Amino acid sequence: MLDLAYVRDHLDDVEAMMRRRGMNPELSEFRQMDAERRELIRCSEALKQNRNQASEEVARLKRGAERDSPRVAELIASTRAIGEEIAGLDGQIKEIEARLEPLLLTIPNIPQESVPVGTSEKDNAELRRWGQPRGFAFEPKAHWDLGVELGILDLEAAVKISGARFAVYRGAGAALERALANFMLDLHTRQHGYTEILPPALVNSKSMRGTGQLPKFAADLFQCKDTDLWLIPTAEVPLTNLYADVVIDEAQLPVNITAWTPCFRSEAGSYGKDVRGIIRQHQFQKVELVKISHPSQSLDDHERLTRDAEAILQALELPYRVVSLCTGDLGFSSSKTYDLEVWLPGQNAYREISSCSNFLDFQARRANIRFRGGSKGKTALAHTINGSGLAVGRTWIAVLENYQQEDGSVLIPEVLRPYMGGLERIVAEQQTRSASKG
RNA sequence: GGAGAGGUGGCCGAGUGGUUGAUGGCACCUGCCUCGAAAGCAGGCAUACCUUCACGGGUAUCGGGGGUUCGAAUCCCCCCCUCUCCGCCA
Numbered sequence: 001m002l003d004l005a006y007v008r009d010h011l012d013d014v015e016a017m018m019r020r021r022g023m024n025p026e027l028s029e030f031r032q033m034d035a036e037r038r039e040l041i042r043c044s045e046a047l048k049q050n051r052n053q054a055s056e057e058v059a060r061l062k063r064g065a066e067r068d069s070p071r072v073a074e075l076i077a078s079t080r081a082i083g084e085e086i087a088g089l090d091g092q093i094k095e096i097e098a099r100l101e102p103l104l105l106t107i108p109n110i111p112q113e114s115v116p117v118g119t120s121e122k123d124n125a126e127l128r129r130w131g132q133p134r135g136f137a138f139e140p141k142a143h144w145d146l147g148v149e150l151g152i153l154d155l156e157a158a159v160k161i162s163g164a165r166f167a168v169y170r171g172a173g174a175a176l177e178r179a180l181a182n183f184m185l186d187l188h189t190r191q192h193g194y195t196e197i198l199p200p201a202l203v204n205s206k207s208m209r210g211t212g213q214l215p216k217f218a219a220d221l222f223q224c225k226d227t228d229l230w231l232i233p234t235a236e237v238p239l240t241n242l243y244a245d246v247v248i249d250e251a252q253l254p255v256n257i258t259a260w261t262p263c264f265r266s267e268a269g270s271y272g273k274d275v276r277g278i279i280r281q282h283q284f285q286k287v288e289l290v291k292i293s294h295p296s297q298s299l300d301d302h303e304r305l306t307r308d309a310e311a312i313l314q315a316l317e318l319p320y321r322v323v324s325l326c327t328g329d330l331g332f333s334s335s336k337t338y339d340l341e342v343w344l345p346g347q348n349a350y351r352e353i354s355s356c357s358n359f360l361d362f363q364a365r366r367a368n369i370r371f372r373g374g375s376k377g378k379t380a381l382a383h384t385i386n387g388s389g390l391a392v393g394r395t396w397i398a399v400l401e402n403y404q405q406e407d408g409s410v411l412i413p414e415v416l417r418p419y420m421g422g423l424e425r426i427v428a429e430q431q432t433r434s435a436s437k438g
Numbered sequence: 439g440g441a442g443a444g445g446u447g448g449c450c451g452a453g454u455g456g457u458u459g460a461u462g463g464c465a466c467c468u469g470c471c472u473c474g475a476a477a478g479c480a481g482g483c484a485u486a487c488c489u490u491c492a493c494g495g496g497u498a499u500c501g502g503g504g505g506u507u508c509g510a511a512u513c514c515c516c517c518c519c520u521c522u523c524c525g526c527c528a
Contacts, residue, residue: 004487041488045497052497055509059456072508079508247448372448372466379448379485 001212001366002107008034017110022119022328030103037096044089047082054079106216109362111327112299112336118326124339125326130310131319133343138406142346143397144277146404147173150428153278164275165267165282167393172426176399176412177285179419181260181392184287184312188389192308194258194289199238201262202229207241210367212333212359219268222282231264235288236386243292244367247379253371254301255292258389260285277397279351284393291385292369295361298383302358306338309354309389316413318398319343321350335360338387342394346401353394356387 007014011027018025054075061072116125147153152173158166169177188194208214208230213221222231232238239257248255263286274280289308293301306322313320325337334357341350361381364370370379403411409427412420 038488041497045488048497051508056457058508062456076508083508249448 001105001362002110003365004034004104007104007107014107014110018108020111020117020327021108021330023108025107027103027107030100033096033100033103037093037100040089040093040096044086044093047086047089051079051082051086054082102215108330108332109335109359111330112358114324115330115336116324116326119328120326121329123326124323124329127322127324127338129319129321130314131317131343133319133345134402136345140345140401140404141408142277143344143400146346146400146408146410147278149408150410150426152176152426155278162282165280167278167281171429172420172423173396175420175423176416176426177392177396179416180395180399181285181287182419183315183416184389184392184395185258185260187312187315188258188287188289188308192256192311194256194308197235197239197242197257197259199235199242199259199261201232201238201264203232203237203241204228205230207237207244210241210244211237211363212366213237216332220266222264222266232261233265234263234286234386234388235259235261236290239288239290240292240363240369240384240386241367243369243382246369248292248369248371248382250294250371253292253294253382254297255290257290258287260287260392278393279397281393284391286391286393287389289356289387289389292364293383293385294371295380295383298358298360298385301383302336302338302356302385305385305387305389306340306356309340309356309387312390312395313340313342313353315415316395316399318395318402320353331355331357333357333359333362335362340388340390342398344398344401345404351394353398354388354390357385359384359386 002014007030011031015025015027058072058075058079061069061075116123118124141149144153144155148155150173152170154168154170157168161168185196189196202224205214205228208221213230213233221233224230238261239259242257243255262283264283265281267280267282270280278284289305291301291305310320310322320340320342323339323341325331325334325339330337337355337357339352340354340356342353343349344351360383363384364381367384369382369384371382372379399413399416400410403413405411405425409425411425412423417424
């Protein structure tokens with residue numbers, strides 16, 4: 001959420017910004033509602049001042065000898081009338097705020113100056129590449145073939161027990177997912193200074209509002225029936241909201257935390273996209289990185305967090321590139337986002353495996369995340385940054401496709417072998433068949 | 439799920455209808471003292487909104503929401519959360 005006063009003073013800029021994001025801003029009502037609201041508040045508060053003064057006088061009279069003077073009854077009667085007037089005005093204020101706030105909540109964050117202007121992912125700017133896509137002496141397979149043939153991925157079984165966009169991993173496939181997560185957590189906690197958190201996977205609506213998923217993106221989420229609980233779409237939600245309504249000591253900044261959690265997305269509106277394989281799932285696992293930063297440091301911290309995520313890909317020796325999302329592709333709450341895209345030989349394309357965003361104070365304002373700093377001891381809104389470090393399911397895909405061998409086996413990256421009991425290669429096992437085929 | 443106790447400022451903790459936005463302590467800031475520091479002393483120190491060029495003024499906020507009243511941290515109702523005991527349970 002942007003600052004109300006900022007929007008008021010920069011309405012034209014805000015509308016222009018929304019157009020750069022490819023939106024069609026409808027802020028015409030804003031100015032009038034805002035002015036009306038302020039006028040109502042002024043009237044109401046003036047009346048309240050009258051009432052308070054009258055009440056004080058009643059108290060003074062009642063304490064003294066004039067306890068029963070007619071003046072008291074007179075004051076009480078007139079104040080009661082004022083009270084009714086106030087109630088009317090306050091009702092109007094509530095009503096107008098009920099229309100104003102949703103409007104404010106649908107205004108996205110302001111992209112940083114350095115964000116490329118554009119309308120779609122085609123306008124994203126590639127910043128750098130790392131690693132060289134491997135040359136294959138054979139036609140590399142896609143993970144949905146490789147995984148099924150190796151008996152480590154069972155999509156039919158997933159359809160039977162849950163439905164489309166779910167996966168069942170078996171044997172070395174399940175172990176590979178766990179190894180990747182452990183490796184990522186260990187690297188981030190031991191070398192990058194993050195503290196590991198194990199948060200709830202279900203959160204309340206207040207938390208979803210705090211990080212911006214609600215009210216605008218309810219359709220993308222799963223909600224538990226008859227409760228106020230939602231399945232997290234990313235650990236960003238519980239991790240960032242750990243600091244909701246908290247005043248952090250300035251010396252503690254930046255806060256660096258990480259968590260490995262399941263993530264749940266309804267993927268509404270993504271019909272027809274990535275239907276093959278397990279690129280896009282209703283449930284997947286992700287190691288998330290979150291930094292809560294001092295405003296003066298957040299741009300640097302965003303770069304740092306991105307490098308922390310890149311370090312995983314480098315350690316796994318997976319080729320990737322870094323792109324800066326353009327204004328049209330930028331997420332609602334983000335001021336700037338770097339996507340890490342890993343090379344997938346089975347698809348002959350770079351595909352997103354991490355998204356690292358700086359939200360500035362946009363989330364902090366909603367979630368009320370502050371720090372106390374300086375000699376004045378004043379509080380100010382902190383900045384929040386997060387990124388995947390990495391999406392474990394997609395890393396699993398990248399390992400399979402990049403490390404596949406001509407005989408259909410998959411080599412295990414060196415750094416993962418200790419996490420897989422020394423296993424060096426995943427080979428098809430005759431015994432491993434789809435449970436759904438009985 | 440049942441019974442009881444409680445939720446007050448960054449933290450601790452007073453306060454049961456009328457100068458209580460809220461005693462006191464801790465933490466923090468400033469000044470005095472000191473060669474310097476500690477201790478001591480004096481002062482300051484919540485947030486949001488409205489208003490003002492500014493100084494300032496005003497309103498609201500004592501878990502959340504509603505109600506009673508001229509007036510609510512204080513009384514009533516609903517909800518949330520924490521703690522203790524019981525029940526259940528991985």
